[in-house]
Amino acid sequence: MKFKSGFVAIIGRPNVGKSTLMNQVIGQKIAIMSDKPQTTRNKIHGVYTANNSQIVFLDTPGIHKRQSKLGDYMNQTAIGILGEVEAVLFLVDASEGLGGGDRFIAEQLKQVKTPVFLVLNKIDKLEPEALLPLMEQYSKLHEFAEIVPISAKLGNNVNTLLDQIGKYLPEGPQYYPDDQVTDHPEQFVCAELIREKILHMTREEVPHSIAVTIEDMRVAENGVVHISAVIFVERDSQKGIIIGKQGAMLKEVGRRARTDIENLLGSKIFLELWVKVKKDWRNQERVLRDLGFHKDL
Numbered sequence: 098m099k100f101k102s103g104f105v106a107i108i109g110r111p112n113v114g115k116s117t118l119m120n121q122v123i124g125q126k127i128a129i130m131s132d133k134p135q136t137t138r139n140k141i142h143g144v145y146t147a148n149n150s151q152i153v154f155l156d157t158p159g160i161h162k163r164q165s166k167l168g169d170y171m172n173q174t175a176i177g178i179l180g181e182v183e184a185v186l187f188l189v190d191a192s193e194g195l196g197g198g199d200r201f202i203a204e205q206l207k208q209v210k211t212p213v214f215l216v217l218n219k220i221d222k223l224e225p226e227a228l229l230p231l232m233e234q235y236s237k238l239h240e241f242a243e244i245v246p247i248s249a250k251l252g253n254n255v256n257t258l259l260d261q262i263g264k265y266l267p268e269g270p271q272y273y274p275d276d277q278v279t280d281h282p283e284q285f286v287c288a289e290l291i292r293e294k295i296l297h298m299t300r301e302e303v304p305h306s307i308a309v310t311i312e313d314m315r316v317a318e319n320g321v322v323h324i325s326a327v328i329f330v331e332r333d334s335q336k337g338i339i340i341g342k343q344g345a346m347l348k349e350v351g352r353r354a355r356t357d358i359e360n361l362l363g364s365k366i367f368l369e370l371w372v373k374v375k376k377d378w379r380n381q382e383r384v385l386r387d388l389g390f391h392k393d394l
Contacts (some may be wrong), residue, residue, distance in 0.1 A: 098149045099268045100149055100150065100151075100268065100269065100270070100271060101149065101150040101151075101266040101267065101268055101269060102136075102150060102151040102152070102153075102266060102267075102268075102270060102271060102272060103152065103153070103184070103265075103267060103269060104152075104153045104154075104155060104181065104182040104183055104184070104186075105152055105153070105154050105155070105182055105183060105185070105186060105262055105347060106154075106155045106179060106181075106182045106185045106186065106187055107119065107154060107156050107188055108185045108186065108187055108188065108200040108202065109177070109187060109189060109199075110189070110190070110196070110199060112190075113188050113189055113190040113218055113219075114188060114190065114218040114249045114250070114336060115156050115188055116156055117218075117249040117250055118156075118186075118188065118216075118247070118249035118255070118280075119143045119154055119156040119391065121141075121249050121250075121252055121255055121280045122145050122152075122255060123143045123144070123145060123152060123261065123279075124278070125278060125360075125361075127242075130314055136289055138343075141277060141390065142154070142155055143156065143279055143281060144184065144239055144272075144273045144277055144278050145259070146271070146273070146275050146380065147215065147259075147263075151271050151272060152262060152263075152266070152267060153180055153272060153273070155182065157222070158252065159237075161226065162361050164231065164316070167294065169199070171241050179205070179206070179208070179209050179211075179300075182211060183212075183265060183266060183267065184211055184212045184213070184214060184242070184262060184265050185209055185211060185212070185213045185214065186213075186214045186216050186262075187202065187203070187206060187213055187214065187215050187216065187239075188216045188256075189216070189217055189218065189219050189235065190218060190219050191217040191218060191219050191220050191222070191223050191228070191231060191246065192219045192222035192223055194231065195231070195234050195235060195238075199238070200238065201234070201237035203239050204288045206239050206277065206351035207239070212241060212242035212243070212262065213239060213242070213266050213317040214241060214242055214243045214245060215232075215235055215236070215241040215243070215244045215245070215323050216245050216246075216247060216258065216261070217231065217232065217235070217244070217245070217246040217247070218247055218248065218249050219249075219250070219252065220246045220247065220248050220249060220253065220353065221248040221250065221251055221272035223359060225324070228246055228268030231377045232244055232246070243261045243315075244363065245257060245258045245261060257304055263319070264341065267360040275342075283314070283361070284311040285311075286361060287311055287314070287326070287354075287358050287361070287362075288309040288310060288311050288326060289309070290354050290357045290358055290361070291309045291326055291328070291358075292307060292308070292309045292328075293352045293354075293357075294350045294353040295307055295309075295328065295339065296355075298346065298349065298350060299338060306330050306332070306335055306379070307328060307329065307335075307339070308328075308329045308378065309326055309327070309329070310327050310329070311324060311325070311326050312326065312327055312371075313325040313344055314326045316364075317367075320364060320365070321364070321366065321367055322362055322364055322365070322366045322367070323366070323367045323369070324366055324367070324368050324369065325369045325371070326368070326369070326370055326371070327370075327371045327372075327373055328370060328371065328372045328373070328376075329375045329378060330372065330374055330375075331371075331374070331376060331377055331378055331379070332376070333374055335374075336372050336373075337376050338373050340372055347370055347372065350370065351370050355368050356366060364367070370382045375380065
């Protein structure tokens with residue numbers, strides 16, 4: 098049997114479960130998850146390899162009404178990749194029903210020549226009799242190649258989705274080794290795991306005002322990986338929130354992140370966290386470039 102391979106974009110409104118689906122398919126955490134919108138800011142590449150095929154998934158930022166230059170970047174990234182892939186998964190939250198954001202994305206999909214799958218996520222939250230009418234409602238938005246209901250969180254019907262994608266892949270090379278699950282460097286994933294913990298532990302304006310970069314990452318003679326990371330915020334008040342009373346918040350962020358990073362790297366780590374203020378960084382193009390948010394798609 099000939100080998101098949103290709104790139105598949107996961108697109109949808111914020112908080113519909115794109116990162117959850119990516120992690121479920123890959124079998125480990127490479128994309129961070131949060132109940133807050135706009136969690137994913139970059140294209141995250143996840144690699145799924147089977148016996149005779151390889152699918153490279155692109156988890157995109159959720160398309161949303163822009164509020165900053167960072168928001169512009171996120172929308173351009175999400176829409177820009179639709180012409181670069183073999184298939185597009187339009188992921189929707191079945192438990193919320195059809196909304197204006199879904200209609201907006203469906204309009205963008207009219208320009209897409211490649212097959213578009215409608216993937217109805219979170220069906221575990223839906224009464225069974227409500228599913229068919231919902232599928233019919235969505236099917237009027239676009240001529241979808243396939244319609245697949247799933248629960249990314251529980252894994253329900255995810256294998257069916259993978260089988261359906263396989264039918265649309267062309268013959269091609271194996272781009273990545275069998276054991277590689279992402280093409281992002283370890284530093285990127287480590288920074289994202291730290292940011293995830295802050296998203297979980299803060300509220301209101303703080304989550305969208307943070308960025309994390311890895312300043313240094315090296316292995317000591319005893320095998321322990323030393324990581325120095327900087328958490329950027331926009332205001333002094335946010336710096337105080339992240340550090341917490343007597344450093345308690347920052348210590349807890351480090352403790353939680355250390356567990357996930359050790360699982361990722363398979364070794365003990367020493368994690369050092371710093372918090373710095375970059376005023377209004379989300380609207381400064383130079384700062385966005387320095388933090389890795391490039392406009393070239």
